[in-house]
Amino acid sequence: MSARPVIAVLNGPNLNLLGERDPHAYGTVTLPEIEKLCHTAADRLGYDLDFRQTNHEGVLVDAIHELRHRAAGVVVNAAALSHTSVGLRDALAVVDGPVVEVHLSNIHRREAFRHHSYVAEVADGIVTGCGARGYAMAVEHVAHLADERIGDRS
Ligand code: DHK
Numbered sequence: 001m002s003a004r005p006v007i008a009v010l011n012g013p014n015l016n017l018l019g020e021r022d023p024h025a026y027g028t029v030t031l032p033e034i035e036k037l038c039h040t041a042a043d044r045l046g047y048d049l050d051f052r053q054t055n056h057e058g059v060l061v062d063a064i065h066e067l068r069h070r071a072a073g074v075v076v077n078a079a080a081l082s083h084t085s086v087g088l089r090d091a092l093a094v095v096d097g098p099v100v101e102v103h104l105s106n107i108h109r110r111e112a113f114r115h116h117s118y119v120a121e122v123a124d125g126i127v128t129g130c131g132a133r134g135y136a137m138a139v140e141h142v143a144h145l146a147d148e149r150i151g152d153r154s
Pocket residue numbers: 013014015077079080081102103104105106107114
């Protein structure tokens with residue numbers, strides 16, 4: 001078992017199609033490439049990475065339950081579920097560590113139905129519109145918040 005704390009990065013529906021899906025909105029970077037960016041950021045900050053993607057709301061809720069005590073921090077791009085899922089919001093509300101929401105696109109510059117996020121109501125921070133780099137920024141910020149909570153480990 002790893003001695004290093006874990007940052008979880010959770011991805012919701014359709015994000016497995018990054019690279020081919022609406023590149024104007026989401027860019028051309030694929031999810032495996034985003035995982036590498038997150039891994040590099042987490043590793044540099046002394047964290048292991050648990051990176052997941054699912055197209056199923058219940059699977060995402062189960063993953064959050066599983067990680068709620070184990071993860072030092074959670075980064076989440078719930079994708080379309082951000083705008084619809086109270087269940088996901090309620091699951092994130094019981095996570096012990098900090099939660100940072102990330103979106104590739106700037107959800108506030110898009111259709112009105114994307115402007116509200118249930119996840120935002122329980123997030124400690126939000127990165128939106130910074131593309132794939134936003135994931136690395138979110139990992140960095142959640143690590144910073146986790147470090148503050150568990151005492152600076154340096
Ligand atoms: C990804 C999605 O799939 C959309 O449903 C969200 C988000 C925005 C993103 O920008 O990463 O509205």
